[in-house]
Amino acid sequence: MWEEILARYLNEKRLKKSAKRERIIKFFFKVDKHLNVDELYEKLGKKVSRSTIYRTLKLLTKCGLAIEQKFEEKNRRYEPAHLSHHDHFICLKCGEIIEFNDKKIENTQNKIAQKYNFKIVSHKLEIYGYCEKCQKG
Amino acid sequence: MWEEILARYLNEKRLKKSAKRERIIKFFFKVDKHLNVDELYEKLGKKVSRSTIYRTLKLLTKCGLAIEQKFEEKNRRYEPAHLSHHDHFICLKCGEIIEFNDKKIENTQNKIAQKYNFKIVSHKLEIYGYCEKCQKG
DNA sequence: AATGAAATTGAAATTCATTTTCATTATTAT
DNA sequence: ATAATAATGAAAATGAATTTCAATTTCATT
Numbered sequence: 001m002w003e004e005i006l007a008r009y010l011n012e013k014r015l016k017k018s019a020k021r022e023r024i025i026k027f028f029f030k031v032d033k034h035l036n037v038d039e040l041y042e043k044l045g046k047k048v049s050r051s052t053i054y055r056t057l058k059l060l061t062k063c064g065l066a067i068e069q070k071f072e073e074k075n076r077r078y079e080p081a082h083l084s085h086h087d088h089f090i091c092l093k094c095g096e097i098i099e100f101n102d103k104k105i106e107n108t109q110n111k112i113a114q115k116y117n118f119k120i121v122s123h124k125l126e127i128y129g130y131c132e133k134c135q136k137g
Numbered sequence: 138m139w140e141e142i143l144a145r146y147l148n149e150k151r152l153k154k155s156a157k158r159e160r161i162i163k164f165f166f167k168v169d170k171h172l173n174v175d176e177l178y179e180k181l182g183k184k185v186s187r188s189t190i191y192r193t194l195k196l197l198t199k200c201g202l203a204i205e206q207k208f209e210e211k212n213r214r215y216e217p218a219h220l221s222h223h224d225h226f227i228c229l230k231c232g233e234i235i236e237f238n239d240k241k242i243e244n245t246q247n248k249i250a251q252k253y254n255f256k257i258v259s260h261k262l263e264i265y266g267y268c269e270k271c272q273k274g
Numbered sequence: 275a276a277t278g279a280a281a282t283t284g285a286a287a288t289t290c291a292t293t294t295t296c297a298t299t300a301t302t303a304t
Numbered sequence: 305a306t307a308a309t310a311a312t313g314a315a316a317a318t319g320a321a322t323t324t325c326a327a328t329t330t331c332a333t334t
Contacts, residue, residue, distance in 0.1 A: 018310085020311080051314080070207045076292085153280080
């Protein structure tokens with residue numbers, strides 16, 4: 001669970017607890033999908049500064065609980081790490097991001113990596129195109 | 138060939154030819170791999186301003202001859218479009234980017250897309266980890 | 275060749291996301 | 305309670321990408 005991992009990390013680094021940080025992190029894991037700083041700022045009622053949100057997301061990234069992502073947008077997104085094996089369909093019309101997961105793709109990746117003697121740590125697969133709605137519309 | 142596509146585009150948009158632009162574009166296709174603006178600036182002997190390089194790469198992107206890419210670096214890279222079906226291994230230690238190509242992966246992607254009724258236009262696959270050298274070193 | 279309208283260029287200014295600084299406030303160990 | 309140190313927010317700094325603007329270049333039309 002993220003609570004324990006976080007607690008262990010804070011302890012190890014001699015960091016202190018704080019209400020703001022907890023609020024951000026709890027919300028982040030409650031929503032449980034990729035978010036950017038502005039979305040968090042808005043959805044937390046602008047009660048926590050962007051600086052603190054940035055710092056908190058960096059912290060989560062450092063202790064392995066979140067993953068930084070760059071889609072073809074100007075700004076970064078963060079995703080709870082337990083979702084990070086998901087891949088994404090991204091609709092070029094409406095911008096919707098659909099998460100999916102497929103074992104076959106991972107197997108194929110492993111085979112190719114072997115061929116290149118590359119040791120895989122993680123991967124990112126984004127498929128761009130048109131979602132069901134936008135094909136009709 | 139890119140020459141014709143470019144010529145047609147310039148003509149269509151009533152744009153003019155220029156020596157600087159040609160130099161950038163020729164070099165870009167001669168090197169024939171992903172580059173960022175700074176690398177182009179250096180390798181062109183700092184004879185063309187960054188503004189112009191940015192503008193030229195945007196132009197190439199618009200006429201479909203280049204693809205903008207965002208790896209997990211601060212700045213963008215551009216890649217000749219004919220390479221853009223390549224996928225990438227990215228070494229987390231030395232930063233090397235190895236291009237590869239595999240039909241199996243594309244087949245699998247197509248099957249999944251069907252399941253989700255998603256119409257694929259393009260995709261981006263980046264595999265992070267350690268290259269052969271860095272596993273040993 | 276000469277003209278002029280429109281595109282191109284580079285330098286500097288601007289934008290915008292992110293990071294850092296710094297003075298103030300909150301937390302925690304003693 | 306005190307002292308030490310971390311957390312916070314506002315503002316400043318950073319850095320990549322874009323835009324502005326005056327000067328230059330291109331090119332279609334004389």
